[in-house]
Amino acid sequence: MVRTVYSPEYCLQYLEQYASKEIFVIGLILGQTTSARENVIHLARTPDEKGSDSASEVSYSSDKTDLLKNLLSVSDAWVADHAKHVTRMLPGGMFVQGIFITSDEDIFDDPNHFSKVKSILNYMYKALNVDQYMYGNCPYSNERLVLHMSTNTKVLTCKTVEVGTANKTGLMKPVEWKFLPKAQQWQRLDCYYEFDEVYPVIVKKSGISVKHQFQQILESAHKTIESSVMFIDGELKDGSEALEQLIKKKKPKSAVTKTSQQEVPKSMHVSLFVPFENSLPETVEYLECDGSIHFSGVVSSSVFMCPKATISEAITAVKQDIIRSLASRFTMHCDALIDDNLLPEEKVCFNEPPRRVLVPVGSLYLCDYLFPGEAPAEALLSVRELLDLQITEADVVCDVETPADTSEFDALDRDASSEELLATPQEASQFMYITGICFAMFVLVVSILIHYYDSIVEVIGKLLSRT
Template identity: 80%
Template structure:
């Protein structure tokens, strides 16, 4: 698996991740690549397109914004570019992967806009590396383009940008004849969050920057003019990013009054850490940060839905508290990728993902776990204590482990308050006219 960072000047390959050996059918699981029983692949024709594509899907969840799975690498004796059967198989793998990633654009971002994918081949006999690109997707071209592949003599320097984006929104839950689908409700939240983030304005270190300016120039402007030679630490100093949503964009186009059966209070802070090539522009950094936040939400929603036993969103007349998987960082060379831990999981769980999906060995101490803290349940606990009936609180099995879900009474309260606020001016005007007539 070829992980690549796109820049205007060149494309940087971050890591080559070996795809795990395919599990035997009786041990296949949607949630983990780990298995004691594997099937050894003896030649390229025995490689499963679905298995490689699923590996790409899981790896993409671990990538910060601006980074994508952009190809495959293979080691064989034969020349895969000259052998029609080998090349046909590799193209089938890339096309299958492209179609799978295309099912969730919120997670996979604008990588789908680029139809070229890389094939890197190393001959086991000559040890020669050959890299070429090929068109995938609906494009029918089979023309191979040579790609110049070079290894850097030293570790690449990356500009890190950190951001914390807070969500605090209430969404209606409407019961249809077919019931309430968790995936549909989460998809609506994701679409709304995507629109909000896309309309936001990004400030770097508290300032609005020119989109065409290079990130390395921003660092040079901040440094005082001295004779001291800049160190690597100075170059890689993190930039703090803030996203502000214009007020007019935070209001709905039309005001609708819905008869709701409940509501979802979606609240929390998403941490974002992206790594950019110093020559990347501010516009590229803005795209990467926004994409990272949306990808993180899409990843958590997908992981949550995959772990669900029951797709029913809201137990009748219950109040549920659900906590999402939190984000942690794992080192890969001079930058960080990420993983997600469900409540109660230890950093050691991230080591399993890194070993299975990225083919890397790291220690538990290297996992950065303090980006996001566990949810504050004090308000929810108070609701539990004040409740006169134990039936008001859903059991952990009924909770869907993701977010606040309030009952019908709270939805009606929100609706009543909205109506009062909306018609307040009209009511005051009528009362004023009546008083003037009586005088």
């Protein structure tokens, strides 16, 4: 059975725009794969590479200083780095599905060019697989799309190439690509997940690694979210049911008209509940720490699913979105630090990772992240460089997350007076130990009173009768 991919018609116009100029272009295919359908949402041209001595120094710029002439001159690391940056902007359930190319070469029949295509895709696969919490690679398939438009004949060809395996033959499979004249329908699911956790900090000889601390927070958050139960509009749904069935159930029969069918479905509210037994550790260990990280805030999640997708697929996408968003912010925050080996002199240190904003792409939204003090105009630069889109500042939705309230931290003085308010690790453990004994004694007294309640009442009755 031939694999079928659906994409909006403007993707065809996007390809023709570059093919008509008879120039070589390579870029990313962004989309969503579900059990019912595979949709492409956008094609994003990879920016032209600026000269650098190492792959770790790559930086994107709109300056066309080093235009690529053909496929063989493409840097595998450059395209993979582009894929990593774009993955941060994708909501849960959406992935980089492959690459597109406009050129005058026949990339499928020429052995050298086809070998280069496989090299790029495999390098991208390995790069995206490094951070498991970024969910860079689609878990449903190891096949990646390769879309090619000839600048000479304007013929469009799409095939799949398997990645991440020991198979060196690189078997190609044909793909039927369908362009839709109308905008695709998407079901939006919104979730606000609140974090309020305290994590221990242990200072080693090498100091405190901020990246290591954040990695531990991600591991804990991942376990918690994976164990949670998802409710849609306050109800627990059957995982095998399609989202479009929920939409039909909510509509009264009298409202099923031609006009109502053309309306955009309303957003579904998603709530995640963590079972109590999964919120407690299996074993409790005594741990003397040098400090703690209070991780607090609300993560805004907006996921867009094909209406034919199942509830189970929607659940997975929402959970992916929350973890991917955290992983993206932590990575950006650590990259912005001057020294990752951070041991602040202050007793209280406040850090605010970037907040999420939404940017429109077709009939749905992707996201970007703004650091404290940055204006929405900063998002326009990322969208133009990474997604090859032109939007205005008014298009950026900035109110999905509000800046952090730092008033309680500003009230703390960074002097000796604030140091007196903070107990040492020994004092803190002693306080918790004493509190535990008092609470245990209280529970013991109450249990004795309950156990001997009848006997006590009888004795009191006899004493009262004598008087």
